[in-house]
Amino acid sequence: MSYRILVVNPGSTSTKIGVYEDENLLFDKTLRHSAEELEKFDSIPAQKDWRRKLVMKALEDQGFDVKTLSAVSGRGGLLAPIRGGTYAVSDRLVRDCTVGVQGQHASNLGGIIAREIGDRLGIPSFIVDPVVVDELSDVARYAGHPLFHRTSIFHALNQKAVAKRYAKEHGRKYEDLNLIVCHMGGGCSIGAHVHGSVVDTQNALDGDGPFSPERSGSLPTGQLVSLCFSGKYTAGEVRKMLAGHGGLVAYTGSNDMRDLLKAAAEGDKEIAATVDAFHYQIGKEVGAMAAVMKGKVDQIILTGGIAYGQETVDAITDMVGWIAPITVYPGEDELLALAQGALRVLNGEEPARVY
Numbered sequence: 001m002s003y004r005i006l007v008v009n010p011g012s013t014s015t016k017i018g019v020y021e022d023e024n025l026l027f028d029k030t031l032r033h034s035a036e037e038l039e040k041f042d043s044i045p046a047q048k049d050w051r052r053k054l055v056m057k058a059l060e061d062q063g064f065d066v067k068t069l070s071a072v073s074g075r076g077g078l079l080a081p082i083r084g085g086t087y088a089v090s091d092r093l094v095r096d097c098t099v100g101v102q103g104q105h106a107s108n109l110g111g112i113i114a115r116e117i118g119d120r121l122g123i124p125s126f127i128v129d130p131v132v133v134d135e136l137s138d139v140a141r142y143a144g145h146p147l148f149h150r151t152s153i154f155h156a157l158n159q160k161a162v163a164k165r166y167a168k169e170h171g172r173k174y175e176d177l178n179l180i181v182c183h184m185g186g187g188c189s190i191g192a193h194v195h196g197s198v199v200d201t202q203n204a205l206d207g208d209g210p211f212s213p214e215r216s217g218s219l220p221t222g223q224l225v226s227l228c229f230s231g232k233y234t235a236g237e238v239r240k241m242l243a244g245h246g247g248l249v250a251y252t253g254s255n256d257m258r259d260l261l262k263a264a265a266e267g268d269k270e271i272a273a274t275v276d277a278f279h280y281q282i283g284k285e286v287g288a289m290a291a292v293m294k295g296k297v298d299q300i301i302l303t304g305g306i307a308y309g310q311e312t313v314d315a316i317t318d319m320v321g322w323i324a325p326i327t328v329y330p331g332e333d334e335l336l337a338l339a340q341g342a343l344r345v346l347n348g349e350e351p352a353r354v355y
């Protein structure tokens with residue numbers, strides 16, 4: 001029996017959709033949202049009806065018969081911390097996506113839109129490996145002061161998908177491997193996947209880990225406190241330094257690694273030094289995850305848009321290639337990962353988790 005899955009991945013400026021027949025893509029589309037369109041809404045949840053109608057219109061324009069769909073799978077958002085897997089979209093999940101229990105993020109709309117479309121068609125709706133997947137070991141939760149704790153917010157959907165892809169391609173089970181997965185996109189996160197659980201990673205949205213094209217990663221805490229109390233910046237401005245205007249874009253004015261690699265190759269020493277620092281911080285975090293695994297690392301996987309860059313792959317390999325062999329899966333395939341998550345449930349390979 002085959003299944004048709006509609007997948008919905010809402011991002012800050014686009015909604016990516018796809019229809020799969022089992023794992024085969026029938027068609028996909030990126031619906032772009034202009035700043036003028038978005039500014040009509042005073043919150044992310046307020047965009048839900050508008051985005052849902054755009055999704056349905058795109059399916060209609062494609063001449064696709066929605067009655068042939070078996071399920072809808074959306075990217076999950078800033079819910080309460082949960083284990084990885086595929087979750088049936090419950091009333092509570094919709095409520096928490098709407099409230100944004102760990103903040104507002106465009107992916108909060110994924111579960112809400114999936115549920116609304118699913119309910120209208122009388123088919124199940126799911127979310128898969130949302131950014132709040134939290135499988136941290138107890139020891140990894142310590143931050144250094146009882147008022148603080150480390151949290152797991154990372155590219156769980158793509159990290160889990162490439163880790164399972166690696167396992168499948170090598171005839172192994174994800175649950176039997178120790179994999180360090182390094183996602184390098186607009187944000188960067190590095191996960192220690194120990195026998196199927198991500199026992200250590202970062203809060204890649206909020207000032208933790210290595211810097212990325214648009215995020216600062218961890219900043220020296222004392223300096224950050226002084227800056228916060230200097231009276232020169234509002235809380236909003238400081239938050240923007242952490243995410244949005246931090247990292248490579250703050251140092252160089254560009255968040256596009258392709259341009260930066262080109263400028264470095266053409267002799268811009270300042271940009272070359274910043275790119276080196278980016279590679280250094282990523283390599284250092286991979287090394288930390290190897291220590292988490294006590295050196296028993298089966299493979300390091302490099303993924304995300306930046307993994308297309310050979311200079312980046314070479315620089316990280318130079319730093320950490322002695323730890324374990326490296327596999328590169330450049331880019332991300334979150335739409336396929338959403339379809340696969342729903343298929344695992346529909347095919348009875350795993351039960352839908354309850355949120």
Ligand SMILES: Nc1ncnc2c1ncn2[C@@H]1O[C@H](COP(=O)(O)OP(=O)(O)OP(=O)(O)O)[C@@H](O)[C@H]1O
Binds near residue numbers: 155184188257308310
């Ligand atoms: N061929 C390439 N060589 C080097 N860098 C590249 C290449 N193609 C894309 N990139 C870089 O990848 C980054 C974007 O990656 P990606 O598209 O995975 O991010 P995103 O999906 O916007 O964000 P996130 O991964 O955090 O969700 C940009 O800095 C871009 O310049």
Ligand SMILES: CCCC(=O)O
Binds near residue numbers: 155188205
């Ligand atoms: C941290 C995971 C999601 C994102 O980069 O927006």
